[in-house]
Amino acid sequence: MAHLQNLNETGVAIQGYDPVSYFENQPVEGSTEISSTHNGAIYYFSSQANKTTFDAAPSQYAPQYGGFCAVAVSEGKTFPVDPKSYIVENDKLYLFYNGRLGDTKPQWEAEGQTRKANADTHWENDDLTVVYPTVNY
Known part of the structure; x- marks a missing residue:
């Protein structure tokens, strides 16, 4: 079942913040150059390593x-x-x-x-x- 998502007008989640960075206790904005899509939401990442981490288990890191x-x-x-x-x-x-x-x-x-x-x-x-x-x- 698809749920509502809090996205900006271009489909970006968390106002462009890197979801993995929250788990490192240092939320930072991601880069438009490093992104993934999960359940119709676009996520930006501050590093390729964080993107790789997210892509391996997106449901764990999505808010x-x-x-x-x-x-x-x-x-x-x-x-x-x-x-x-x-x-x-x-x-x-x-x-x-x-x-x-x-x-x-x-x-x-x-x-x-x-x-x-x-x-x-x-x-x-x-x-x-x-x-x-x-x-x-």
């Missing part, structure tokens, strides 16, 4: 919940993210919104098990309200 804010998904909606607001937990990448409306990462940290269970249920059931940002959040 959870299509790259939408994990807290928002736990509430049954999609919302954009700040690619610098993240957690790698149990070898999975979770991204969060951090902007004018607040910072959602502390909510996940405080209620992680409940939030994850709710997010997993909403995601698996495609039970999400799509929020298209019309203003700069």
Whole structure:
């Protein structure tokens, strides 16, 4: 089953950040010269080694919940993210919104098990309200 993905207008995931770099605890922007496509999303990488790592196991490195804010998904909606607001937990990448409306990462940290269970249920059931940002959040 195909799920929604948080992509820019050209189909790029994580606003161009290298997904493997999150697992090295140093998220960096990738290069348009080094890319891969997974489930219809384009990922950029900061090195050929990171691309090779991703290509060997893309589902391990792609962000959870299509790259939408994990807290928002736990509430049954999609919302954009700040690619610098993240957690790698149990070898999975979770991204969060951090902007004018607040910072959602502390909510996940405080209620992680409940939030994850709710997010997993909403995601698996495609039970999400799509929020298209019309203003700069």
